[in-house]
Amino acid sequence: xxxxxxxxxxxxxxxxxxxxxxxxxxxxxxxxxxxxxxxxxxxxxxxxxxxxxxxxxxxxxxxxxxxxxxxxxxxxxxxxxxxxxxxxxxxxxxxxxxxxxxxxxxxxxxxxxxxxxxxxxxxxxxxxxxxxxxxxxxxxxxxxxxxxxxxxxxxxxxxxxxxxxxxxxxxxxxxxxxxxxxxxxxxxxxxxxxxxxxxxxxxxxxxxxxxxxxxxxxxxxxxxxxxxxxxxxxxxxxxxxxxxxxxxxxxxxxxxxxxxxxxxxxxxxxxxxxxxxxxxxxxxxxxxxxxxxxxxxxxxxxxxxxxxxxxxxxxxxxx
Amino acid sequence: xxxxxxxxxxxxxxxxxxxxxxxxxxxxxxxxxxxxxxxxxxxxxxxxxxxxxxxxxxxxxxxxxxxxxxxxxxxxxxxxxxxxxxxxxxxxxxxxxxxxxxxxxxxxxxxxxxxxxxxxxxxxxxxxxxxxxxxxxxxxxxxxxxxxxxxxxxxxxxxxxxxxxxxxxxxxxxxxxxxxxxxxxxxxxxxxxxxxxxxxxxxxxxxxxxxxxxxxxxxxxxxxxxxxxxxxxxxxxxxxxxxxxxxxxxxxxxxxxxxxxxxxxxxxxxxxxxxxxxxxxxxxxxxxxxxx
Numbered sequence: 001x002x003x004x005x006x007x008x009x010x011x012x013x014x015x016x017x018x019x020x021x022x023x024x025x026x027x028x029x030x031x032x033x034x035x036x037x038x039x040x041x042x043x044x045x046x047x048x049x050x051x052x053x054x055x056x057x058x059x060x061x062x063x064x065x066x067x068x069x070x071x072x073x074x075x076x077x078x079x080x081x082x083x084x085x086x087x088x089x090x091x092x093x094x095x096x097x098x099x100x101x102x103x104x105x106x107x108x109x110x111x112x113x114x115x116x117x118x119x120x121x122x123x124x125x126x127x128x129x130x131x132x133x134x135x136x137x138x139x140x141x142x143x144x145x146x147x148x149x150x151x152x153x154x155x156x157x158x159x160x161x162x163x164x165x166x167x168x169x170x171x172x173x174x175x176x177x178x179x180x181x182x183x184x185x186x187x188x189x190x191x192x193x194x195x196x197x198x199x200x201x202x203x204x205x206x207x208x209x210x211x212x213x214x215x216x217x218x219x220x221x222x223x224x225x226x227x228x229x230x231x232x233x234x235x236x237x238x239x240x241x242x243x244x245x246x247x248x249x250x251x252x253x254x255x256x257x258x259x260x261x262x263x264x265x266x267x268x269x270x271x272x273x274x275x276x277x278x279x280x281x282x283x284x285x286x287x288x289x290x291x292x293x294x295x296x297x298x299x300x301x302x303x304x305x306x307x308x309x310x311x312x313x314x315x316x317x318x319x
Numbered sequence: 320x321x322x323x324x325x326x327x328x329x330x331x332x333x334x335x336x337x338x339x340x341x342x343x344x345x346x347x348x349x350x351x352x353x354x355x356x357x358x359x360x361x362x363x364x365x366x367x368x369x370x371x372x373x374x375x376x377x378x379x380x381x382x383x384x385x386x387x388x389x390x391x392x393x394x395x396x397x398x399x400x401x402x403x404x405x406x407x408x409x410x411x412x413x414x415x416x417x418x419x420x421x422x423x424x425x426x427x428x429x430x431x432x433x434x435x436x437x438x439x440x441x442x443x444x445x446x447x448x449x450x451x452x453x454x455x456x457x458x459x460x461x462x463x464x465x466x467x468x469x470x471x472x473x474x475x476x477x478x479x480x481x482x483x484x485x486x487x488x489x490x491x492x493x494x495x496x497x498x499x500x501x502x503x504x505x506x507x508x509x510x511x512x513x514x515x516x517x518x519x520x521x522x523x524x525x526x527x528x529x530x531x532x533x534x535x536x537x538x539x540x541x542x543x544x545x546x547x548x549x550x551x552x553x554x555x556x557x558x559x560x561x562x563x564x565x566x567x568x569x570x571x572x573x574x575x576x577x578x579x580x581x582x583x584x585x586x587x588x589x590x591x592x593x594x595x596x597x598x599x600x601x602x603x604x605x606x607x608x609x610x611x
Contacts, residue, residue, distance in 0.1 A: 034514065038429035039441070041422045042485055049460070049482035050448055056459035070462075121350055124343060129350035136358035142594040143361065144543035146562045147583035150569055151364045154576055162363065162380045191360065252452045255545045259569075274454045281458045282550060294455030305450040309443065 054298070061291035070287065083292040092268065093276075093293070100251065100272040103182055107250035110190045112243060115197025120227060122202045134199075141195035145255040152188040153260055175261055178269040185256050185270070193249060197242045204238040205231060244308045248301060254278070273297050364587070367580035368392065375577050391581035395568075403557060404564040405585070408542060411473055411560060415480040415541040416534045422481070423488035424496075424530060428522065430489070431496045432504070448486035453479075457550050464551055471555035476547050484537035491536075495529025496522070531597050542590055561586045 061083055068074040087093050118137070122130050143151075156163050158171040175181045208231065216226045232239065254274040261270040264279060271279070273293055281290025362382075367375055369387040374380070395401055430442055456479075464475040499522060507517045545562040552558050565586060568578035 035429035035433035035435045035438075038425040042426035042489065045422060045478075045482050046448060046485060049463075049479055050451065050456075053456045053459035053463060054451065056462065057456060060458060060462075118353065121346055121353075124346040125350045126343075126347065129347040129354070132354040133350045133357070136354040138594055138598060139361050139591060140357050142539070142590040143587050144539070144562070144590060146543065146545050146565060147364070147587050148360070150565065150579050150583055151360045154367065154580065155360060155363060157576070159378065160376055160380060160576060162382070165378075165380060191357065248450050252454055254454050255543075258545070259566075274452065277455060278457065278546070278550075287458055291458050294452070294458065297452050297455050301450045301452055302447070305447050308450075309446065 057291050057294050057298070060288055061295050063288055065288040065291070067285035070285070079288070083288045087289060087292050087296075092271075096268075096271045096273055096276045097296075099182075099270075100274075103186070103272060104247065104250040104253070107186055107189045107193070107253070108243065108246045110186065111193045111197055111246050111250070112239075114190060115194040115242070116201050116227075116239075118194065118198045119201035119205060120223070120231070122198070123205050137195035137198055140191050141199075143192055145192065146259055148188055148192050149256050149259040152184065152191070156184055176266065178265065181261050181265055181270050185253070185260050188256050188260065189250060189253060193246060197246065200238060200242050201235060204235045208234050240308070240311050244304065247304055251301060251304075252297070361587070364580050364583050367576060368584045370577065372577055375580075391577035392585075394575070394578045395564075395581045395585060398564065398567060400557060401564055404559050404561050407473060407558060408560040408586075409589075411476045411480070412538050412541045414473075414477045415484060416538050418477075419481045419484045419488050419537045420530045420534050423485055423492050423533065424523065424526060425518075426485070426489045427492035427496045427526075428518065431493050445486045445489050449490065451483075453483050454546055457546060460547075461550055471552055471558050473558055475551040476541075476544065476560065479547060480537070480541045480544065484540060487536055488533045491533045492526065492529055495526045499525050535594065535597055538593060539590060542586075 062079060062081070063069075064077045064079045064082070069076045118133065122133060125133075140148075153175075155161050156174045158164060158173045164170065164172055174184045212230060212234075213226060216230050221229070252274055253272060257264065257270060257272050257275050258278070263283075264271040264275050268276075268279075274297065277290045277293035277297070279290075280286045280293060366382070366384060368391050369389070370384045371386050371388045371390060374384055374386070426445075430438055430445075460475075460479050461470075464470045469475045469478075503521065503525075504517060507521055512521070543562070544560070548560045548562055552560070552563070556563075561582075565579060565582040568575040568582055
């Protein structure tokens with residue numbers, strides 16, 4: 001999947017670049033080593049703090065590793081896939097996995113819908129409303145996950161929150177029920193992640209020649225039709241990027257769930273994989289089980305990444 | 320459409336435009352309403368930070384206050400070593416931003432300005448590295464930091480965050496480095512500039528706007544980090560960062576909402592300032608990274 005075999009127009013467009021470099025720098029051993037010299041710091045850091053921990057994660061997941069082993073009280077024993085067997089036999093794991101997938105899917109769909117709709121809206125209004133919406137969105141974007149979580153909790157607080165007063169819900173607790181707790185977290189996640197989609201898609205729409213849109217409007221196309229038949233296809237590369245980014249971010253939600261549902265909700269009803277792994281490892285000292293969950297997450301996201309790469313390649317994008 | 324009203328007085332013109340474009344009026348009203356809804360949580364946060372305790376714990380909260388007070392902020396800053404936490408957060412974030420920007424700049428230059436074997440493989444690896452769930456690596460990183468005796472030090476936060484912000488930074492900077500014309504490079508060499516000189520005195524200043532846009536992401540992910548701060552700084556509280564200080568006020572049973580909101584405000588403001596400063600570059604940077 002690495003070597004691009006087909007010669008695409010983009011590759012040809014690059015040829016002068018290659019010639020330029022070879023002309024300006026004598027083809028000596030020094031110059032062929034230069035890129036590696038530039039890459040060295042990045043590779044050292046990534047190797048030591050990303051690749052090695054991933055390897056370690058896989059390793060830990062294959063051992064029996066609890067508090068006793070950490071403190072050196074008992075020797076570590078190799079378990080093979082024992083931890084995975086235990087995990088897959090655990091009903092809670094499957095529940096958490098299902099909840100994670102559904103929750104992430106709901107977050108992604110809502111984020112994209114809100115982000116794209118508002119991006120289109122931004123193109124329909126004049127400077128002042130646009131600036132207002134842009135600034136509000138930037139504010140939401142910039143808000144740290146942890147402060148966003150506490151603020152939304154406060155807004156929906158049963159006793160002192162304004163939302164219950166406005167909706168006349170009395171002291172209804174949003175974090176008590178499983179679905180309403182997930183819903184509350186979803187609102188916060190969408191609130192802080194739609195701005196990225198909105199800003200990116202808006203930048204993309206602005207890059208679409210206005211003649212195209214005017215022609216569509218003159219032909220009597222409705223807003224929805226223009227979006228579906230003109231904008232969306234033209235923005236496809238951008239939409240792919242924001243979708244994948246959203247999938248990855250929302251699949252890994254940690255802070256919001258941890259803070260808003262108090263570490264996973266009543267009896268773990270609001271656990272997602274990330275929080276589940278953390279709880280197994282650091283609360284129950286089941287480091288190897290936590291690592292196994294981490295490996296599962298890693299594999300799922302790797303799958304998403306492969307889909308992403310395929311989409312990129314199909315679009316004929318060069319790397 | 321504006322041509323129609325050109326011979327009239329401007330005021331009439333304005334009115335006519337609204338009447339003639341009910342769609343736009345609706346769109347602008349919607350935009351303003353949505354802006355208000357989106358901004359409301361932040362407004363409520365700042366408002367609650369300034370409200371006196373009695374008004375916060377009221378069953379009929381009002382969206383304004385007539386008696387703003389700094390009590391909550393006093394509690395926050397009076398908390399043991401809050402300034403220290405703030406400073407720690409700042410040190411970690413700045414260290415990560417500077418280090419990852421420099422390292423990513425070099426790496427992005429390598430993958431855009433040179434052809435070499437494994438280049439595509441490397442790029443794909445950088446892309447894949449972006450997808451790695453950082454949180455899943457908490458466990459091995461915890462042991463790594465323990466083995467190097469770095470638990471409870473700021474290094475345990477700085478180093479992993481550099482690693483995690485690098486892949487995205489490299490990926491994003493590619494577009495900016497690519498945008499610098501090759502001709503400039505050739506001209507520099509013809510004029511006798513060395514590689515290093517070209518790199519730092521010509522390329523670096525030209526890519527700086529891109530670096531700024533990129534650093535927003537490293538800054539935010541570092542500043543906002545909660546998991547590592549919680550997992551790696553376990554016993555030495557003097558090395559804690561802001562999120563931990565915020566949680567002091569947030570006790571699940573009886574949260575001190577005033578304190579939480581004041582601490583949240585203090586924590587959000589630096590990010591907001593940073594964001595507003597680089598806002599324009601961020602938008603164009605994203606466009607560049609995505610279109611590229």
